[in-house]
Amino acid sequence: MAANLKGRHFLKELDFTPAELDDLLSLAFTLKANKRAGVRGRTLEGKNVALIFEKPSTRTRCAFTVACVDEGAHPEYLGKGDIQLGKKESVADTARVLGRMFDGIQFRGFAHATVETLAKHAGVPVWNGLTDAWHPTQLLADVMTVREQFGTLRGVGLAYVGDGRNNVANSLLIGCAMFGMDVRIVSPESLFPEGWLVERAQAVAAQTGGKVTITSDVSAGVRGSHSVYTDVWASMGEEAKIAERIALLKPFKVTVGVMEATGRPEAIFLHCLPCFHNLDTEMSRQNPDICEADDEVFEGSWSRVFDQAENRMHTIKAVMVATLGR
Numbered sequence: 001m002a003a004n005l006k007g008r009h010f011l012k013e014l015d016f017t018p019a020e021l022d023d024l025l026s027l028a029f030t031l032k033a034n035k036r037a038g039v040r041g042r043t044l045e046g047k048n049v050a051l052i053f054e055k056p057s058t059r060t061r062c063a064f065t066v067a068c069v070d071e072g073a074h075p076e077y078l079g080k081g082d083i084q085l086g087k088k089e090s091v092a093d094t095a096r097v098l099g100r101m102f103d104g105i106q107f108r109g110f111a112h113a114t115v116e117t118l119a120k121h122a123g124v125p126v127w128n129g130l131t132d133a134w135h136p137t138q139l140l141a142d143v144m145t146v147r148e149q150f151g152t153l154r155g156v157g158l159a160y161v162g163d164g165r166n167n168v169a170n171s172l173l174i175g176c177a178m179f180g181m182d183v184r185i186v187s188p189e190s191l192f193p194e195g196w197l198v199e200r201a202q203a204v205a206a207q208t209g210g211k212v213t214i215t216s217d218v219s220a221g222v223r224g225s226h227s228v229y230t231d232v233w234a235s236m237g238e239e240a241k242i243a244e245r246i247a248l249l250k251p252f253k254v255t256v257g258v259m260e261a262t263g264r265p266e267a268i269f270l271h272c273l274p275c276f277h278n279l280d281t282e283m284s285r286q287n288p289d290i291c292e293a294d295d296e297v298f299e300g301s302w303s304r305v306f307d308q309a310e311n312r313m314h315t316i317k318a319v320m321v322a323t324l325g326r
């Protein structure tokens with residue numbers, strides 16, 4: 001790959017240039033092809049990787065674990081309650097201790113300031129596995145899935161429909177603009193992305209040839225888009241807001257009608273997962289109106305959500321190999 005990212009942290013998209021993100025994506029495609037061909041990498045052999053999780057995770061935890069093992073590293077899961085982080089020991093002190101023992105640190109949690117503090121003090125690469133502000137490893141998997149489908153990202157439409165100010169929306173807004181995409185955030189006005197973020201995305205898009213649209217009109221927002229993306233209506237830590245969000249976001253549910261409103265038979269449906277799309281979960285049985293996508297869409301020919309989930313592993317592997325690997 002062209003860019004030398006050795007020793008760099010991976011905290012948010014804006015810390016990188018579009019060319020650097022593109023290099024990470026190219027590396028992910030190579031690693032995916034290698035894995036499919038049965039070619040085993042050893043670029044992280046002898047490395048120890050700490051996986052700190054304040055919040056639960058299926059995809060991110062498993063992606064980091066499998067990626068470590070694939071490349072010869074040892075992953076160590078440090079769950080909420082397993083370590084002193086922030087309670088009995090400051091984040092800065094924890095970072096300095098872990099940095100003496102581990103070669104890289106993944107953090108998933110609430111405050112973005114926590115991952116910034118870890119990065120400041122650890123002395124080893126720190127990777128953001130999701131904070132309340134950003135989800136950059138998800139963004140890489142998302143754009144990988146879009147490129148697999150359409151062969152390019154430049155000018156390709158991605159309409160994110162739902163809560164426009166959560167971490168996934170933030171990362172898509174900036175990240176898609178960095179890849180020169182036609183990114184649309186479709187949400188109620190009260191959930192529009194923060195103004196400074198929209199301005200940054202527009203400035204990035206002016207450089208990359210991308211396009212940024214923020215709208216509360218679902219039909220206009222998805223028209224002509226190659227992809228429709230949604231996420232849960234209440235993020236982790238927002239469970240108390242579920243009833244309020246259902247009332248606000250019900251008109252933004254991704255239905256067959258929304259997919260058809262793209263006007264593109266080849267349009268795809270994306271979701272970072274987990275997704276409420278039927279009553280097979282405890283939470284959706286308690287709140288049957290919680291579903292952000294129709295089951296017909298999730299299970300239909302539009303859906304690429306499990307390609308996206310698999311791509312979490314290839315893209316996370318690329319981030320670790322690029323910043324820590326030999």
Ligand code: CP
Nearest residue numbers: 057058059060272273
């Ligand atoms: N998309 C995502 O971050 O999934 P997990 O919460 O399961 O890690």
